[in-house]
Amino acid sequence: MTKPLVAIRSVAxxxxxxxxxxxxxxxxxxGEVMCLIGASGSGKTTLLRCINQLAAIxxxxxxxxxxxxxxxxxxxxxxxxxEREIGRQRLKxxxxxxxxxxxxxxxxxxxxxxxxxxxxGRRFDEVRAEAVELLRRVGLxxxxxxxxxxxxxxxxxxxxxARALAMKPMLMLFDEPTSALDPELxxxxxxxxxxxxxxxxxxxxxxxxxxxxxxVADRVVYMDQGAIVEQGRAxxxxxxxREERTRAFLSAVI
Numbered sequence: 001m002t003k004p005l006v007a008i009r010s011v012a013x014x015x016x017x018x019x020x021x022x023x024x025x026x027x028x029x030x031g032e033v034m035c036l037i038g039a040s041g042s043g044k045t046t047l048l049r050c051i052n053q054l055a056a057i058x059x060x061x062x063x064x065x066x067x068x069x070x071x072x073x074x075x076x077x078x079x080x081x082x083e084r085e086i087g088r089q090r091l092k093x094x095x096x097x098x099x100x101x102x103x104x105x106x107x108x109x110x111x112x113x114x115x116x117x118x119x120x121g122r123r124f125d126e127v128r129a130e131a132v133e134l135l136r137r138v139g140l141x142x143x144x145x146x147x148x149x150x151x152x153x154x155x156x157x158x159x160x161x162a163r164a165l166a167m168k169p170m171l172m173l174f175d176e177p178t179s180a181l182d183p184e185l186x187x188x189x190x191x192x193x194x195x196x197x198x199x200x201x202x203x204x205x206x207x208x209x210x211x212x213x214x215x216v217a218d219r220v221v222y223m224d225q226g227a228i229v230e231q232g233r234a235x236x237x238x239x240x241x242r243e244e245r246t247r248a249f250l251s252a253v254i
C-alpha cells in the first residue's frame with residue numbers, strides 16, 4: 001500500500017459561526033476498517049458527509065483514490081466541479097445512513113437495482129443477478145419481493161447496505177447505522193458489517209458500538225469539538241487511551 005485510498009488534509013467546515021471541523025487531517029488505507037467515535041456534535045458525521053460531498057468543505061482538501069474531490073486545480077486557482085462531475089466522484093463511495101431511506105414503493109430487490117440501472121445504465125439481467133447475490137450476502141434472500149413496510153428496521157438497514165454495495169464502491173461510509181434500531185436488531189446489522197470487513201472492503205464507520213469497534217476496527221479515531229484528539233489501534237485507544245479527553249469520553253459511555 002504505497003498511498004492512502006482517502007487523504008484528508010487540513011479540512012475545515014463551518015456552519016455559520018459553528019466550527020464543525022477544525023483542520024482535520026487523516027489517511028485511510030485500502031482495506032482498512034476505521035471507526036470514528038466521540039460525542040454527538042464532535043464532527044464525525046460532518047467528516048463523512050464531506051468525503052461523500054454532501055457537504056462542501058471550506059478549506060483544505062480531500063483526495064479519494066488520488067483524485068481531488070469537489071474542485072479542480074487550474075493554475076493557482078480552484079474551481080468548483082459541476083454537479084454532474086461531483087456525482088461521478090460520489091459513485092466511488094457508498095453511504096449508509098442512520099435512517100434507511102429506502103424507496104417505500106419499491107421491493108427490496110428493486111431498491112437494490114435502482115442505482116445500477118438508472119445511474120450506471122447497466123444491463124438488467126446482470127444487475128438483477130448481482131442484486132439477488134447481495135440479498136443472499138446480507139441474509140435476506142427470502143425478502144426480495146418484500147416492501148420496506150413489510151421489513152423490520154434491521155432488515156431495512158441490511159437492504160440499505162446491499163443497495164450501497166450494488167454501486168460497486170471502493171469506500172463504504174457508515175453513519176451510525178444501528179442508532180435507529182431497536183436493541184435486539186443491532187446484532188444482525190453488525191454481523192453483515194463484520195462480514196463486509198472480512199471481505200477487504202475499506203470502511204469508515206461512525207459508531208457508538210464500542211464492542212464492534214474493538215472487534216473489527218483496524219484503527220479507532222476519537223474526535224471532540226471538530227478535531228481528532230487521538231487515533232491508533234482499537235486495543236490502544238479503547239483499552240489504554242493516552243489523552244485525558246479520550247479517557248473521560250470512554251468512562252462516560254462504557
